[in-house]
Amino acid sequence: MTRDVIVRDVGPRDGLQLVKAVVPTETKLDWIRADVAAGVPEIEVCSFVPAHIIPQFADAVDVATEAAKIPDLTASALTPNLKGAQIGFTTGISKINYVMSVSETHNQKNVRRTRAESLEGFRAIVAARDADPNLKGVKIGIGLATSLGCTLEGNVPESETLSLLEQVLEAGADEVMLPDTVGYAHPTQVRSLFSKAIPICGDVPVWTHFHDTRGLGIANALAALETGCIRFDASLAGLGGCPFAPGATGNIALEDLVFLLESEGLKTGVDLEALAVARAIVEAALPDERKFGMILKAGLPKGFVPASQIAAE
Amino acid sequence: MTRDVIVRDVGPRDGLQLVKAVVPTETKLDWIRADVAAGVPEIEVCSFVPAHIIPQFADAVDVATEAAKIPDLTASALTPNLKGAQIGFTTGISKINYVMSVSETHNQKNVRRTRAESLEGFRAIVAARDADPNLKGVKIGIGLATSLGCTLEGNVPESETLSLLEQVLEAGADEVMLPDTVGYAHPTQVRSLFSKAIPICGDVPVWTHFHDTRGLGIANALAALETGCIRFDASLAGLGGCPFAPGATGNIALEDLVFLLESEGLKTGVDLEALAVARAIVEAALPDERKFGMILKAGLPKGFVPASQIAAE
Numbered sequence: 001m002t003r004d005v006i007v008r009d010v011g012p013r014d015g016l017q018l019v020k021a022v023v024p025t026e027t028k029l030d031w032i033r034a035d036v037a038a039g040v041p042e043i044e045v046c047s048f049v050p051a052h053i054i055p056q057f058a059d060a061v062d063v064a065t066e067a068a069k070i071p072d073l074t075a076s077a078l079t080p081n082l083k084g085a086q087i088g089f090t091t092g093i094s095k096i097n098y099v100m101s102v103s104e105t106h107n108q109k110n111v112r113r114t115r116a117e118s119l120e121g122f123r124a125i126v127a128a129r130d131a132d133p134n135l136k137g138v139k140i141g142i143g144l145a146t147s148l149g150c151t152l153e154g155n156v157p158e159s160e161t162l163s164l165l166e167q168v169l170e171a172g173a174d175e176v177m178l179p180d181t182v183g184y185a186h187p188t189q190v191r192s193l194f195s196k197a198i199p200i201c202g203d204v205p206v207w208t209h210f211h212d213t214r215g216l217g218i219a220n221a222l223a224a225l226e227t228g229c230i231r232f233d234a235s236l237a238g239l240g241g242c243p244f245a246p247g248a249t250g251n252i253a254l255e256d257l258v259f260l261l262e263s264e265g266l267k268t269g270v271d272l273e274a275l276a277v278a279r280a281i282v283e284a285a286l287p288d289e290r291k292f293g294m295i296l297k298a299g300l301p302k303g304f305v306p307a308s309q310i311a312a313e
Numbered sequence: 314m315t316r317d318v319i320v321r322d323v324g325p326r327d328g329l330q331l332v333k334a335v336v337p338t339e340t341k342l343d344w345i346r347a348d349v350a351a352g353v354p355e356i357e358v359c360s361f362v363p364a365h366i367i368p369q370f371a372d373a374v375d376v377a378t379e380a381a382k383i384p385d386l387t388a389s390a391l392t393p394n395l396k397g398a399q400i401g402f403t404t405g406i407s408k409i410n411y412v413m414s415v416s417e418t419h420n421q422k423n424v425r426r427t428r429a430e431s432l433e434g435f436r437a438i439v440a441a442r443d444a445d446p447n448l449k450g451v452k453i454g455i456g457l458a459t460s461l462g463c464t465l466e467g468n469v470p471e472s473e474t475l476s477l478l479e480q481v482l483e484a485g486a487d488e489v490m491l492p493d494t495v496g497y498a499h500p501t502q503v504r505s506l507f508s509k510a511i512p513i514c515g516d517v518p519v520w521t522h523f524h525d526t527r528g529l530g531i532a533n534a535l536a537a538l539e540t541g542c543i544r545f546d547a548s549l550a551g552l553g554g555c556p557f558a559p560g561a562t563g564n565i566a567l568e569d570l571v572f573l574l575e576s577e578g579l580k581t582g583v584d585l586e587a588l589a590v591a592r593a594i595v596e597a598a599l600p601d602e603r604k605f606g607m608i609l610k611a612g613l614p615k616g617f618v619p620a621s622q623i624a625a626e
Contacts, residue, residue, distance in 0.1 A: 149614055151615055152615070153615075154617075155614075155616055182614075183611065184614040184617075187535055187576075187577065188576075188577055188578070189576075213607060213611045214569070214572055214607050214608045214611050214614070215531060215566065215569030215572065215606065215607035216531060216572065216573055216576070218528060219532040219534075219573060222500055222532045222535060223535070249607075255528075256528030259528065259529065260499065260500075260528075260529055260532060263500075263502075263529070264500065293528065294496075294526060294562075295527045295528055298496065298526045298527050298562065301462055301464075301468075301495075301527070302463075302464055302465070302466075302467035303468055304497075
């Protein structure tokens with residue numbers, strides 16, 4: 001089917017990175033397969049980081065290798081450095097997302113490098129991909145963490161975000177994410193940033209990534225939608241760490257995002273009733289984590305016809 | 314201070330009507346006083362219904378009488394009929410809100426009358442107020458339940474809502490609410506309805522009232538804001554019954570609504586840190602109810618200056 005908007009479940013990566021219980025590889029793959037069965041077109045399946053830093057991703061190679069084989073799925077993975085990217089390249093995955101922060105302080109805390117060093121690291125990954133003809137189809141994306149605010153620096157000037165955006169485009173980014181990493185953004189701010197970033201990016205896709213730390217995540221997604229953005233990260237059940245730790249709470253719930261988009265008449269390709277199967281897997285695997293997301297508990301409105309179920313004329 | 318937007322805490326009424334634990338009168342008043350101390354300008358303090366139907370409101374006269382004495386507060390109360398209004402008139406409260414549904418089926422289920430009978434009932438309340446010179450300052454509002462959808466009838470045509478709106482204006486409504494009673498609405502629908510309703514109402518204030526049953530409540534408030542609406546119902550901690558029963562879940566959380574509005578540069582007059590005192594009262598009084606609302610748990614963004622704290626030039 002033709003999709004008007006693309007949603008990505010970042011739950012297996014962002015949703016799990018602060019979860020203490022290590023989810024078995026097969027359960028992660030069950031979740032990923034259930035997502036795909038429901039029509040989710042893209043999933044961030046893991047992070048290539050050393051197992052001693054995040055034990056949850058000790059099985060990243062296995063998860064990515066299996067996910068890369070699933071038809072109708074764009075499987076992406078996160079990496080903070082060249083080494084992680086090189087491991088990722090061996091798995092057959094079609095997209096590697098690098099991460100650095102707009103906030104210098106946050107970048108130093110998060111990846112222990114200056115922004116200049118991070119940019120160099122990104123260029124090295126692009127060069128490594130370009131040097132290997134077997135990796136021709138692999139896309140290298142980059143997320144500019146704290147694009148909309150930082151718990152350490154507070155407000156992040158829009159000009160800083162746009163300036164770094166231009167640098168990463170020059171460095172060869174195939175895709176860009178402008179995350180509200182810590183849930184500081186409000187709709188007017190989102191509209192302003194995305195309405196400027198999208199034209200700057202031209203043919204390079206721009207993704208939103210909203211954490212719902214302060215309750216405005218879905219409203220921010222709506223604001224981004226109004227600027228013409230059509231790519232949205234979210235996490236099934238709104239997973240993403242402890243809701244009491246600023247900077248570490250969950251993404252907007254994938255299911256509520258899909259309900260927003262389908263209500264607005266946009267085809268996501270996702271069947272909410274089928275997505276409930278994926279949510280049940282997550283609920284069974286993580287009984288002690290707080291789950292968010294309302295639509296699958298409340299049920300679809302009586303008589304509601306999702307845009308994705310309306311036949312094209 | 315001058316407010317750009319008016320928020321109303323409907324928690325003591327809508328938030329409590331399905332709560333099984335009867336909250337003591339003094340606790341309700343502590344909550345109301347803490348709201349007012351935080352700058353909440355209006356509160357729906359109770360519902361005038363027979364105690365055998367909703368035991369929670371057996372103390373409605375006491376609560377309303379005390380609330381009516383609080384300086385800087387517009388205390389309103391709900392009533393489904395003339396008898397309730399007449400009880401309300403004795404309390405000194407300055408606003409009585411009547412309720413009927415746009416959906417005929419819902420109206421019959423909710424208040425056991427036809428819409429025509431409900432309209433007659435509304436006219437009788439307006440006439441009773443008009444007949445008593447002592448009630449000159451008392452406003453009679455009306456909420457058109459299911460304005461944006463109905464669990465029994467499904468979609469409610471916008472033309473039906475607008476037609477009933479014109480009838481209640483003719484009947485003398487001083488204020489109107491267009492609630493999304495069951496959490497079916499989406500932003501485009503909200504924008505469409507409010508952009509038509511506000512001009513029809515002219516000088517008569519129009520209120521939003523969003524339940525967050527399906528996760529779109531704050532996005533819907535944003536959509537209404539974009540149409541020029543400046544009056545918003547919400548409920549502290551998002552109280553409002555069981556989140557698993559369609560049609561009975563909580564309102565949008567007052568604190569997250571205030572954060573949205575203040576972030577957007579609009580003065581609500583509400584101090585979020587002071588509102589935490591009111592929330593603590595609710596949390597202590599209702600330990601077994603599910604509480605929503607993110608901002609007071611996450612804390613304000615670093616360096617955030619609420620619009621209400623910016624001095625007028």
